[in-house]
Amino acid sequence: MHRNGNAIGGSARIEGPTVQAGDVHGGIHIHARDPAGPPARLPVPRQLLPVSAHFTDREGDLAALNGLRTSGPDGSTPLIVVSGPAGVGKTALVSRWLGDLAEHFPDGQLYADLRGHSADGPATPSEVLGQFLRALGIGPIPAGLGEQTALWRSVTAGLRVSVMLDNVFSAAQVRPLLTGGRSGLMVATSRHRLTGLRADGALHHQLGLLDAAAAEEMLSRGVGAERVRSEAGDAHRLIALCGGLPLALCLASARLASRPRQPMRSLVESLAEGRRRLAALTIEEESSVHHALDASYAVLPDDAARLYRRLALLPARTVEARIAASACAVPLEEAEQLLDALVEANLVEDIGPDSYRFHDLVRLHAAERGRAEEPPEARSEALRRVCDWYLATATEAQRFLSPIQLTLRRTYVHPVELPCPFTEPSGALGWLDGHRLDLLAAVRAAYEEGWDDLAWQLVDALWPLFHRLRHHELWLEAHMVGLRAARRGKDRAAERQMLNSGAIGFSVAGRVEDAVRWFTWSLEAAQEAGDARDEGQALHGIGSAHRQAGRFGEAGAFLHRAIETWEAVGYPRGAALSRIVLGEMALESPGALWDGRPAAEYFALARRTLLAVDDPYDAARALAFHGRARAVAGAYEDGAGELRAALAFFEEAGATPWQARVLEMLGRSAADHADARTAYDCFGRARDLYALQSPSDAQRMADLLATAPAEPADAEPADAEPADAEPADPEGPAPR
Template sequence: MNNTFSNGSAGTVVQAQSVNGGIHLHPPGAPLLPPPRQLPPVRRSLLGREDRLAALDTIRTDEDHASPIAVITGLGGVGKTALSAHWLSRLAEHYPDGQFYTDLRASREVHPAPAAVLRGWLGALGYGPALPGELQELAALWRSATADRAVALLIDGAASAAQVHPLLPGGNDSIVVVTGRWQLTELATAGARMCRLPPLSPAASAELLAACAGQGRLDPASAEARRIAAACAGVPLALVMAGAVLAADPHRRPADLAAALERNPHTTLSNHTAEGVFAVTAAAQEIYESLPQHTRRVYRLCTLLPTTDLDPYIAAAAANLPPAEAEHALGLLTGAHLLEGRPPQEGRPARYTWATQLVHRHAQQRAQQEDTDEERQETTRRACEWFLAAASAAQKLLTPVQATMERTYHHPLPEPPTFPDAQAARAWVVAHQHNALPVIRSAHQAQWWETAWQLTDALWPLFLLLQPYEDWIAAHRLGLDAARAAGDAAAERRMLTSGAIGLAAAGHNDEAIRWYEQALELALSAGHVHDHGQSLLGIGGCHTNMGRPQQAEPFLREAITVWEGSGYRRGIGLALITLGEGALHTGRLGKAIEHLAAAHAILVEHGDGYDADRVAAWLGYARALSGDHEAGRQLLERALPAFRAAGSARWQAHTLEWLGEITALSGEAGTARHHYEQAAELFDTVRPADAARVRERLAALPSGEDRSDDGTR
């Protein structure tokens, strides 16, 4: 197999056969980011909530709580988010370092929601894209990142205190608002204060209804306004939707709307839901009936999407429509307050979520009643296959050296997804990171086995670039099960080896070895030389990660022998890297230099620039430890710009740490301090444990500046 990368610019491109030791890859350095401003849009005025705003002001000014936490609870649609966003927006000047928002309701089916939120927030501060995989490490990094910042957080739709605790910031200058439908009394241990939000008063309800209906459309003092407001039971969401019905249809008489809401045909929830929620469902039905037929269909079918949010492209695929038509329908649904527009992302300029879970439930009921089982299943399958096609297109651009396996589609795509370049492909992957695992799970649950494992395979660039360890492992467990259910031995080998890389990168080396051993057995049975060597290399890499280079060496040498027979020179180079690492860690510096120099020559010959630079850094470190400080330093200094260009924070950090060690041995304390400080800052974004080790080295440096060449100060 020949793996080359031709001259020229292709954006972010990864070439890797095997990754050992948790290597992180990053995009080229991003520009300085402005302070995040993520709060949902707010109305200029907030009717009927003056008393609650005053209560929140009291919580903020309480001297007993340096970083106050307010927990606002109430029934669905009562206006918790609107109140919170309005209040925090008024306080923006007091929290200049950012306003952060998350809706935990939108990610409740995604595991783990707090980890996904922290990755997004840390990314908004410029950390990543490769971040720690464990929730505990992410939370620690978040607290460190906010310790000296004044930020405002709105944590919306929390179901439990366990979701909230990891999201709390560090320091004493921030503020947190949590909303939920249940009393989160466990947060009192963190100093939280509770604020119950009741429905609006009748007078405030009528004023809000009239404001949403439009100027002159409805007198708030009229009998019709009082009737509609009473039917909506003071729930702002219901009032806004009822007002939207009147605003959308100038011929609709308020008295007719009042009668329809009072009849409330959707009483099936009456035993489980408060009065105000009835009006939400009834108002949703009123709006639904006023929509064009094709928009109603999009509304229903969007409930069947496996993603946690919507965009025109996946909606178009699910409904078998051109994207422009789907976008028009989503715009109508947003204008009718059934969907909410979300801030655009690079790679996803338009995206939407449901206005509330009750509206989502209403759409689900309509789909159950109006669409057949076959239509609903076909919708979900179209969405999964569109996601597969898009991920496969991104994979070809981002990991071109990886052999692409055959894809299976049961439905033709109206407009197959394409990307103009690797940068656009990477933006799509980053924007859909939170949707990857839900889509794979959906295909797996439907027993679409080929789609499930092919999705896992196509999303390899996501796992390799962003290193979301928990999702990486969970996806490959599903993919492996699907490959076995499909009876596809080649797919099973692919799932075992790529899943084992994730296990090893996350530190689960023992389990990774078991996966590689299964892949090895399958490769031997099939006579597949490439996977035979890949499995041996992986086992050797795991033993090296665990500090067992003597156990690793037989596997690595056997991999070299296997690949020598097939002529796979690049694989030989990768195996020599790991042999060199093992020799270096056991103090066999001469042997380490020999292995690493041979690996470097092979990888340069095959045009694998990234791995060649990685070997050069190892080789520089080995030569410096052997006493040739100047030659080692030159190799490391030449490798550093390459890692910066590739966006690899982890390898920048390793290189800077080694430069710090070398310059410290040379008596250049000031230079060493500078290198260590830079390394620690980079490690903070990818591996906090490594950052702690570097800071220990930093603390051990002698005070003072560099010595001159003759040993004087």
């Protein structure tokens, strides 16, 4: 919304909803976004973590970072590494510095925790690239790291963005994430110096401990300057015991602030005595943070201490109130209060609405306490309760997004009574995407605990996430674990489901031979079980994979077998989807199939069937292909009309991959029939949509644009590439 006061003379251009206040004079042009145009862009990402009120001093470090930023030959430095020991305040310093520079980066500020010292292992470059590209409105994300990196550098080449890579483990984690161009800034924080990045042009800043004056200021902010002055001797001893580590000082301040009548000497004595250490986290002489953690933990109420212990043992990078409620079997409101207590004690960080995380040091301390104080049966129950919650919530998301695929059973040891965190499909998909790494961790944990049914059921519930958002690595890893669980549990129906869903993932990721192998295993299992419907799906999958590899003869044989099998058991939808693939092959290589049926016949029959079984999405795909087949056969106007009708459907559905695919077919049809202006427009729009998901397809459209004249006066039929250069079906090869 624009609020306008008096405007005198001149002219102005205003876009979006507008409210006038006062008098307006001059030429005013108001523009509303065309509802039929492209969707509204995502807001500019501002992902930096908030800076604690305890942030103190560091003027020298901030000045040094400013000096590094402007020391490059062209006035900018693309990569700065800030290193130092754990707990020294690297994250807070860089967050503060980049926050102050926000106006210099109008295209966004991105943040990722690379989990360099997480028990679950460091984040992969693919995971981080997917997060960043989606934040900038780019998706679906390519399958391979090389293509992801190329897309990321292309997207950021002209953007003024800052990127914060927190908790980096190695130089190898950073290199695939380097941005394109030199108008942005990337800052990595790490406990290691990452000297290997010097070869990539990185500049380095080593962050040291707080000096005594800065530490005293931090303590004063936490407990009050008067208390520090009145207990100056003990305050100085406490600062010395904390070793200049901001984390230790924050924790000590939290304890003192919660006990205003307790002398500071009591905390000093508890820190000085019994120097128990977390052996794996001893940082040379700066071990006082461990004592501070012990001291903070010792004064927690029993129920908050129990939550602290249990959260660290769960497969969750971030925590929300429902996870806390599940882990401790308490009502949601009580869980929220317990999390607030941990936040107040500076033992967990509040990083967003209902989103909390441990600092790496604190998580390890909490996990140690959990292993020492929680009986094995209590640890197992907490984990199972949380995994049951994951399963119930993911299953509810599946009901919203793909109810037709929800066919296998769900079993719960601890029935879930907590309210669902979403109430509509977009919220369901957002929840799945936001929790995808924790959900995969839950799959692994369930398998390691021997809960085989839970493991494969979680994988099955994640189908909408994999199918719609194409997280290829997660898709494949989850199904490998799910398949092992189904086989170990001797559940043949679950095994076939894992094989089919996993094979689709291999096909979508371009690993055709792996897809053929998995579908072949599925076919053998289906035949052994006498399940004709699953047999048809496996045959369809094998045929589609052969088609993807260009082996049309083998593809046609398997697809016809799938049709015969499905029609024999009364599953017309599956037969229709196989006919679409046969039609695509007939369109790409007319007369190559042994039955000689023209492509349009396949698509027309498939569309009638899909409309009859109430599958409008796939019916629109069949319509698009039918329109292209008619245009190829010479009926350009009729075919173009069908393509435009299909395009309107996919625009309404928000199906970006199919919008691009239909625009490409429409552009090729126009170019074939000397409709130069339409061809140029369609290729340009397809290029822009493909750029969000596939650089190679976008480049193909750019090549076509180079040969497609924009004006009819110059028109000669564009030399369109052969139809077999068109991309494979973005919906995947099997109906599942």
